[in-house]
Amino acid sequence: MPGVLVVMEQQRGAWNRMSFETLAAAQLLAAQTSQTASAAVVGQAGELASKKLDRIYTIEHPLLASYTADGFTAALQQLIRKTNPSVVLFPHTYQVRDFAPKLATRFQQVLISDAIGFRVESGAPIFVRQLFQGKLNADVKPGGPPPHFASIQAGAFRSDQAEAGTAQIETFTPELTADIIRAKPLEPFRESARAVDLTAADLIVSVGRGIKEKDNIPVVEELAKALGAELAASRPICDNGWLPMERQVGSSGQTVSPKMYLAVGISGAIQHLVGMKGAKTIVAINKDPNAPIFEVADYGIVGDLFEVVPALTEEVKKAKG
Numbered sequence: 001m002p003g004v005l006v007v008m009e010q011q012r013g014a015w016n017r018m019s020f021e022t023l024a025a026a027q028l029l030a031a032q033t034s035q036t037a038s039a040a041v042v043g044q045a046g047e048l049a050s051k052k053l054d055r056i057y058t059i060e061h062p063l064l065a066s067y068t069a070d071g072f073t074a075a076l077q078q079l080i081r082k083t084n085p086s087v088v089l090f091p092h093t094y095q096v097r098d099f100a101p102k103l104a105t106r107f108q109q110v111l112i113s114d115a116i117g118f119r120v121e122s123g124a125p126i127f128v129r130q131l132f133q134g135k136l137n138a139d140v141k142p143g144g145p146p147p148h149f150a151s152i153q154a155g156a157f158r159s160d161q162a163e164a165g166t167a168q169i170e171t172f173t174p175e176l177t178a179d180i181i182r183a184k185p186l187e188p189f190r191e192s193a194r195a196v197d198l199t200a201a202d203l204i205v206s207v208g209r210g211i212k213e214k215d216n217i218p219v220v221e222e223l224a225k226a227l228g229a230e231l232a233a234s235r236p237i238c239d240n241g242w243l244p245m246e247r248q249v250g251s252s253g254q255t256v257s258p259k260m261y262l263a264v265g266i267s268g269a270i271q272h273l274v275g276m277k278g279a280k281t282i283v284a285i286n287k288d289p290n291a292p293i294f295e296v297a298d299y300g301i302v303g304d305l306f307e308v309v310p311a312l313t314e315e316v317k318k319a320k321g
């Protein structure tokens with residue numbers, strides 16, 4: 001019976017947590033299409049073994065020790081040919097953007113990228129993608145014979161909704177030779193000391209132009225520190241060089257899905273919203289009661305951030321003792 005295969009991502013033993021969001025999507029799609037869900041990972045099964053899956057394929061080969069698009073594509077191509085899934089889902093990570101379109105092409109297919117959801121019609125999925133910075137949603141129906149390939153946007157599904165259960169683990173060793181791998185991997189970019197992976201943060205305090213000048217950044221930095229949160233920003237803050245570009249959230253920055261996103265002095269432009277609307281809880285502090293950020297906020301404080309934020313920082317510090 002064809003099934004849904006989710007390709008999980010692990011780097012040096014650490015999961016990319018978007019993988020578990022995509023796992024939840026795969027389980028849901030499998031349930032709605034009366035199929036089984038299986039998972040594949042280049043690495044170890046780890047906590048995946050406690051999820052409800054038909055199989056877990058752990059892909060092992062010395063030539064996959066470092067990521068390369070050629071190696072991952074060849075390995076997954078062989079696994080897909082062997083297991084014959086109807087749909088292959090990926091988390092929309094940087095790595096997936098690199099190799100998954102090439103993998104789909106090997107099956108005369110395309111990757112339906114960055115989907116925010118799906119619905120099932122006549123037993124087949126129709127994926128939803130955003131266009132024009134989130135102003136329009138488009139339905140994308142996979143065409144041609146399966147397998148079909150789609151990647152899932154960060155925050156579109158919730159990792160805590162991945163169903164627990166049991167899974168049978170199977171090792172898959174692809175046939176790979178060194179001559180097919182054309183790239184020579186260097187140290188991963190994210191390993192550099194200053195790099196920040198906001199996509200993995202549970203708590204984010206994000207600052208916008210309401211902060212007025214660079215010298216005021218410590219006001220929000222203090223709050224982030226007290227909460228144990230990562231500091232992020234809207235684009236003007238990074239364009240001005242007040243915080244590094246790697247802390248920008250939005251359509252031209254990172255897409256984040258923390259448990260809590262606290263937006264301070266951010267108006268809520270669509271280009272910002274597309275990067276953070278997947279947060280579980282959104283809190284906004286803004287002096288303008290009509291700011292669009294309040295339309296997506298679960299909790300809102302209408303007030304001057306220079307009064308609200310220091311008071312909040314004090315209370316957090318007190319509460320944490």
Ligand SMILES: Cc1cc2nc3c(=O)[nH]c(=O)nc-3n(C[C@H](O)[C@H](O)[C@H](O)COP(=O)(O)OP(=O)(O)OC[C@H]3O[C@@H](n4cnc5c(N)ncnc54)[C@H](O)[C@@H]3O)c2cc1C
Pocket residue numbers: 207208209210211233234235236237248249250251252253254264265266267268269270271272275285286287288291303304305306
């Ligand atoms: C192609 C393109 C890509 C873009 N990509 C991104 C992106 O990735 N990320 C991004 O963020 N933007 C992006 N933008 C820019 C986006 O359109 C907005 O201009 C930007 O998000 C606005 O940032 P902001 O909310 O910090 O500033 P503003 O829109 O100026 O909002 C400042 C807010 O602070 C409030 N405020 C002011 N003073 C105080 C105070 N004392 N106390 C409390 N509140 C106060 C105001 O009421 C206002 O709502 C992009 C734009 C384009 C065209």
